[in-house]
Amino acid sequence: MNVYDSEKIAGLLASRGYRITRRPSEADLVVVNTCAIREKAEQKVFSYLGRLAGLKRRRADMLVAVGGCVAQQQGDRIPARQPCVDIVFGTQAIGRLPALVERAEAGFGPLTDTGPAEGIEMITGAAAGGLDAGISRFVTVMRGCDNYCTYCVVPFVRGREVSRSPEAVVAEVRELVADGAREVTLLGQNVNSYGRKEGLCSFARLLARVNAVDGLARIRFTTSHPKDLSDELIAAFGSLDKLCRHLHLPVQSGSDAVLKRMNRGYTRQHYLARVERIRAACPGIALSTDIIVGFPGETEEDFRQTLELIREVEYDSLFAFKYSDRPDAPARRFSRKVAEEEKKRRLKAVLDTQEHITRRKNRQCVGRIETVLVEGVSRRNAAAGAGAARMQWTGRTSENRIVNFSREEGAAVAPPQTGQLVDVLIEKAFAHSLWGRAPAVRPVKPRPKGDACYAA
Numbered sequence: 001m002n003v004y005d006s007e008k009i010a011g012l013l014a015s016r017g018y019r020i021t022r023r024p025s026e027a028d029l030v031v032v033n034t035c036a037i038r039e040k041a042e043q044k045v046f047s048y049l050g051r052l053a054g055l056k057r058r059r060a061d062m063l064v065a066v067g068g069c070v071a072q073q074q075g076d077r078i079p080a081r082q083p084c085v086d087i088v089f090g091t092q093a094i095g096r097l098p099a100l101v102e103r104a105e106a107g108f109g110p111l112t113d114t115g116p117a118e119g120i121e122m123i124t125g126a127a128a129g130g131l132d133a134g135i136s137r138f139v140t141v142m143r144g145c146d147n148y149c150t151y152c153v154v155p156f157v158r159g160r161e162v163s164r165s166p167e168a169v170v171a172e173v174r175e176l177v178a179d180g181a182r183e184v185t186l187l188g189q190n191v192n193s194y195g196r197k198e199g200l201c202s203f204a205r206l207l208a209r210v211n212a213v214d215g216l217a218r219i220r221f222t223t224s225h226p227k228d229l230s231d232e233l234i235a236a237f238g239s240l241d242k243l244c245r246h247l248h249l250p251v252q253s254g255s256d257a258v259l260k261r262m263n264r265g266y267t268r269q270h271y272l273a274r275v276e277r278i279r280a281a282c283p284g285i286a287l288s289t290d291i292i293v294g295f296p297g298e299t300e301e302d303f304r305q306t307l308e309l310i311r312e313v314e315y316d317s318l319f320a321f322k323y324s325d326r327p328d329a330p331a332r333r334f335s336r337k338v339a340e341e342e343k344k345r346r347l348k349a350v351l352d353t354q355e356h357i358t359r360r361k362n363r364q365c366v367g368r369i370e371t372v373l374v375e376g377v378s379r380r381n382a383a384a385g386a387g388a389a390r391m392q393w394t395g396r397t398s399e400n401r402i403v404n405f406s407r408e409e410g411a412a413v414a415p416p417q418t419g420q421l422v423d424v425l426i427e428k429a430f431a432h433s434l435w436g437r438a439p440a441v442r443p444v445k446p447r448p449k450g451d452a453c454y455a456a
């Protein structure tokens with residue numbers, strides 16, 4: 001969500017004549033787009049602002065703006081704590097940033113705007129504005145959340161749930177495809193409740209409309225709440241040819257007692273039944289999840305159930321986090337906090353368990369031909385400046401596995417191009433990626449459903 005917002009910010013500031021530079025020392029304006037989801041992310045903001053303060057002592061004319069969830073949460077307290085900050089703009093004030101910058105350029109400040117948006121369409125639709133956009137782009141379909149999980153700040157910092165119209169979403173996807181995008185990821189805190197309040201179409205219907213956009217090769221989406229995952233959406237994985245064979249389905253915990261205190265609205269049994277259903281509809285689909293360890297009151301038995309669930313589902317990958325108290329989130333007031341050392345131990349156990357599963361699943365890909373959407377030359381290749389004969393490329397499978405590959409020796413076909421779908425024979429598996437050779441380059445055309453991964 002923040003990457004998407006940053007693209008919009010860059011696009012809006014381009015209208016005031018600003019261009020991107022990657023070096024803060026060259027910048028006339030530094031925009032810090034913040035995240036408040038965990039305490040550590042918030043601490044990083046102030047440590048970075050401390051470094052910018054040193055820079056600003058040498059460059060008094062440089063402006064510093066702070067946006068995102070920490071800005072929304074702390075408002076005026078940010079410039080009070082760090083006087084180098086000229087502008088604070090909240091999650092719904094992005095559209096007003098150019099006007100704030102204009103006033104700051106005129107010498108006013110510090111300025112704070114954490115007010116509500118004037119309409120959901122206002123912050124969307126702008127071009128990437130000089131960010132290195134690539135072929136894979138984000139499109140927000142909704143913002144905010146109505147779920148109030150007890151550990152989460154999102155409903156407080158991003159507001160109540162609002163959905164964009166399907167027409168606006170499809171128009172933005174077309175705009176991005178015209179700008180070179182081959183893959184879009186549709187974003188929302190809970191895409192499964194898309195359009196419900198506004199009486200729009202279902203999320204599955206929205207996917208079908210995006211699927212019809214010419215020139216688009218792949219569609220991904222995140223995030224899907226397990227309590228609202230509908231049969232209609234599950235069926236879409238079997239019928240939409242551009243929808244990637246990957247579902248991120250955050251479980252957070254394998255213990256019913258913890259899920260209840262988290263206010264997640266589903267049980268372990270319901271979750272596992274949904275997993276079974278999706279695997280029946282789309283065999284071989286990759287599943288990923290989020291896990292929080294050390295939620296207040298999480299016992300050793302609760303944690304054991306989480307590990308057991310990870311082994312039972314056999315995720316392809318997961319993101320695991322240590323619980324931390326967040327301002328406004330109800331769990332902050334929960335008793336029976338888990339000690340930091342214990343949280344660290346549990347986090348390591350989750351990561352070790354998953355790594356074992358991921359390695360095994362990656363090894364199963366060796367010997368297969370996988371269809372890879374080429375994202376560009378691999379970073380290692382670019383750094384080494386290797387010649388064309390030893391070129392290496394990087395991309396992802398439909399299941400979201402990273403594949404680095406080179407060309408078959410003496411291949412008669414042209415080198416792969418960014419944005420092409422390429423068949424790659426997988427030769428090696430690592431912890432977080434695959435390695436292979438491209439035996440053939442197919443024309444830019446999505447492969448029929450179910451044919452994306454087959455034995456060589």
Ligand code: SF4
Binds near residue numbers: 145147148152154155
């Ligand atoms: S569904 Fe829960 S965790 Fe996700 S954004 Fe909403 S409140 Fe936060």
